[in-house]
Amino acid sequence: MIAIIGGGICGLALALNLKRRGIACVVYERNREMREIGVGITLLPHAMKELEALGLAEPILTLGSENHDSRFFNRFGQLIYHEPRGRFAGYPHPEVGIHRGRLHSILYRKVREELGPEAVVLGRSCVAIDQDIDGVTLRLTDAAGKYLEPVRAEGVVACDGVNSAVRRQYVRGDAVVFTGINTWRGVTEQKSIFGGRSYLRIGSIRTGKMVIYPISAPDDGSGFQLINWVAEIQREASTANDWNAEGEVADFLPVFSDWVYEWLNVPALIRNSERVLEYPMVDKDPTPQWTFGRVTLAGDAAHPMYPRGSNGAAQAVIDARTLAEQLQLRADPQTAFLAYEGIRRDATARIVLTNRKQPPDFINLRVEDLVGDRPFDDLDAYISQTELRVMSDRYREIAGFSVPGSKLPDAVVSLAASSRSAGAPP
Ligand SMILES: Cc1cc2nc3c(=O)[nH]c(=O)nc-3n(C[C@H](O)[C@H](O)[C@H](O)COP(=O)(O)OP(=O)(O)OC[C@H]3O[C@@H](n4cnc5c(N)ncnc54)[C@H](O)[C@@H]3O)c2cc1C
Numbered sequence: 001m002i003a004i005i006g007g008g009i010c011g012l013a014l015a016l017n018l019k020r021r022g023i024a025c026v027v028y029e030r031n032r033e034m035r036e037i038g039v040g041i042t043l044l045p046h047a048m049k050e051l052e053a054l055g056l057a058e059p060i061l062t063l064g065s066e067n068h069d070s071r072f073f074n075r076f077g078q079l080i081y082h083e084p085r086g087r088f089a090g091y092p093h094p095e096v097g098i099h100r101g102r103l104h105s106i107l108y109r110k111v112r113e114e115l116g117p118e119a120v121v122l123g124r125s126c127v128a129i130d131q132d133i134d135g136v137t138l139r140l141t142d143a144a145g146k147y148l149e150p151v152r153a154e155g156v157v158a159c160d161g162v163n164s165a166v167r168r169q170y171v172r173g174d175a176v177v178f179t180g181i182n183t184w185r186g187v188t189e190q191k192s193i194f195g196g197r198s199y200l201r202i203g204s205i206r207t208g209k210m211v212i213y214p215i216s217a218p219d220d221g222s223g224f225q226l227i228n229w230v231a232e233i234q235r236e237a238s239t240a241n242d243w244n245a246e247g248e249v250a251d252f253l254p255v256f257s258d259w260v261y262e263w264l265n266v267p268a269l270i271r272n273s274e275r276v277l278e279y280p281m282v283d284k285d286p287t288p289q290w291t292f293g294r295v296t297l298a299g300d301a302a303h304p305m306y307p308r309g310s311n312g313a314a315q316a317v318i319d320a321r322t323l324a325e326q327l328q329l330r331a332d333p334q335t336a337f338l339a340y341e342g343i344r345r346d347a348t349a350r351i352v353l354t355n356r357k358q359p360p361d362f363i364n365l366r367v368e369d370l371v372g373d374r375p376f377d378d379l380d381a382y383i384s385q386t387e388l389r390v391m392s393d394r395y396r397e398i399a400g401f402s403v404p405g406s407k408l409p410d411a412v413v414s415l416a417a418s419s420r421s422a423g424a425p426p
Helices: 010-021 046-055 055-062 100-115 165-170 264-272 312-329 333-357 362-371 385-398 408-423
Strands: 001-005 026-031 040-043 067-073 079-084 095-100 118-122 123-129 136-141 151-153 156-158 177-191 200-202 208-214 224-234 275-281 295-296
Touching: 001 010, 001 136, 010 026, 010 100, 026 040, 026 151, 040 046, 040 100, 040 312, 040 408, 046 055, 046 136, 055 100, 067 362, 079 165, 079 362, 079 385, 095 100, 095 224, 100 118, 123 165, 136 156, 136 208, 156 165, 156 333, 165 295, 177 264, 200 362, 224 264, 275 333, 312 333, 362 385
Parallel strands: 001 026, 001 156, 026 118, 067 200, 156 295
Antiparallel strands: 040 095, 067 079, 123 136, 136 151, 177 224, 177 275, 200 208, 208 224
């Protein structure tokens, strides 16, 4: 039996993948009940591909909202650039915004249906792991912190998230790295924006930034839908990185108080959210080892990344499938874990580092560099749409999700570069 520590997105996706390959597993989850917590999460096409293979595309598309396009604005509400997303950009799979709690419930329901209710044991915290030649022994406590009868398993996969207790046991000097960017997040029910299928980025991290996207379909009658928003500001964090920490509107609203456009009232969007959560933007330096004998790391426990490239859940579900494939191919969990690590460690380390160096609002930053922090009359005088498209394509390439067959011809790329050097912006 493979013991999975943590029943989040990665742990539940792993349980489903193992079941499909006939491998027994049990999930041990710290929380006493599965509540719909969190706010919105974006599932990029490569995440949807994995979830579709688990039979989950239909409920996700029903409860979430498929993105048709992505739009970039300066903080004065002027459109800088837009591009199609997901299936509308030629990917074979959609890009979907969904409430993280709903996604979690969809996975949990499916695990109970396919593996039975006993496959996920709630209210069990893993506090330590011992190994011997035949297997592993899990030390677990209940919700009150009381030690329980130890559990034996052939191997352990730690899917216990960014603050992983299992990783702490094996990785020396394990610590989160804070960028100096703090975020506040909420969900507001309101009239849809631009027809309700657009992912919006407004402003930049220098001026204050809003990321806004729908996470439910617009209601046919009222046109209302759930809209997720994230406010990002360069500022010290006042809380540790806890996904459920409550935030205060007064701490960040002043930055956005005059962001009122014909098409959106940002302060109202923020004020009308039922709840506000605060989460500092953190990740961890890539670690050179994930596998420690019969124990391996997966999802955020293995490669926590800044939650701003929409790639955390995608990489977690790819880990889950890769692990299950390797466990199916190799009888010995230690060998399977090492093979999985060989496939996934460097690939995810590149994404963690890209997320640090190349923020997804690079387009807005570039325009701010050229125009300054003021409205523009004619954006083409500073930068062309082709140049912006080249920048966007490059980002997707490094972040590991370029559109199949969409690369701009080299001639267009070099023309975009040379036209700019010939006609410098005013
Ligand atoms: C409550 C919560 C809310 C979130 N909200 C958002 C959001 O709004 N937007 C977003 O983009 N991302 C959010 N995330 C993060 C996102 O789910 C992950 O980045 C990504 O999906 C990778 O999933 P994961 O399974 O590796 O980690 P997670 O989804 O973080 O799951 C880890 C799981 O392990 C459990 N756990 C932790 N320690 C132990 C232990 N010692 N023993 C047993 N179980 C343990 C946790 O309770 C949790 O269920 C949230 C995560 C959590 C836990």
